[in-house]
Amino acid sequence: MSDSLFSLPDPIAIPVQGQDAAYPVGRIFCVGRNYAAHAAEMGHEVDREAPFYFTKSAPNAVLTGATVPYPPGTENFHYEMELAVAIGKPVFRASSAQAWEAVYAYGCALDMTRRDLQIRERNKQRPWDLGKDLEAGAVFAPLTSATDWSPQDGTRIHLSVNGDIRQDATLSELIWKIDEIISHLSGYYHLRPGDLILTGTPAGVGSVKAGDVIEGGIDGLQPIQLKLGGAT
Template identity: 45%
Template sequence: MTDYVIPAPPIVGVPVQGGGLFPVRRIFCVGRNYAAHVREMGGDPNRETPFFFTKPADALVAGGADMPYPTMTQDLHHEMEMVVAIGQGGRGIAESVALQHVFGYAAGLDMTRRDLQAEAKKHGRPWDMAKGFDHSAPIGDIVPAAIAGHPDQGLIELRVNGNVRQSSDLAKMIWSVPETIAYLSRLVVLAPGDLIFSGTPDGVAAVAKGDVLAGQIAGIGTVRTRIV
């Protein structure tokens, strides 16, 4: 047994449909992966290669638990996303075999302190505190690919207090899951336990304390949280 000088942090686990927990190592997020969202954020979807930011594993909020409204923001936004769970790692993974590295999929929310992100963009600073804050990644149960397959089309939708806020189709992603895995694995060595939030469609907007966020992705499942 390793003699750590302070207590070791616990492993973060996400429930898996059918039983067990998926141990999370790192969280990578794809920025601007739906053309309509790129446009609503003032960008050009035809000019950007994939770019990524990260969240810490302990930012996950699983099991439908409440999400505390974060400090230091007046403009908390939702971003509904499909999450890819990596079961087999690798470097320089070929697009043709990338799906063999996927354990499963989940519905997730990339919560964003939009005012902090805007300030960071203005000054050319990192997005870390706008994206990687505590409780910033609500997630539903992971559905194994053996059950869900590898969906590349189908409804992705978020309702806030029962009203549709985001509604699109997975087929509208600029970079597909295999393309994303292949590109990301050239930047870092992917490992079992990594999660990839694959980007959000248009319709992102602010939420307030008391709001209930309920998302769904066809063939994958749901994510739910209440802002408290």
């Protein structure tokens, strides 16, 4: 094989609680409108026939604690607090039991969104990439092994901006549960280690500005933080 013309930055690897080795980020799948209250605040009804997805690029992911610039091209930059599911074994057309067995770990994540661009493109029936797949647009906290933590209906998921609570819900509000998402998505992709699934955000999303500090958590998992610097 010939030498490459230039080198590309390596995607991040997410620390795992109690492990020396980190989890390398491969593909990032995101579930849209998976909390009914969030769908309603965005002006949509929930599609209960099947979950739907968008993706984020692995090189656009960062780790918790980062300070990132306010992104270009937007005047309405939103946070979305999410539960991330890390796949740990290959799975295709998974049953519910196989879906659970494929989960390696869980963690807190942020799906950062240029909401004005997402809405503009959505209204024109165009892809959401400009709104969703942006640099530093996927943020991950350290993962916790599935042997040490599992999602429960009463588990709290929350987010604050500069100390003010903006999102506060429980995982019971997930429309499509973890095994249902993996079973469905694995009917279209051969899921493999390195794949991460962001499972959706509760109601209460909103805009942030340069200088804001975003902090989120899910009971029992490592918290997440992101600080916004000035515009690029």
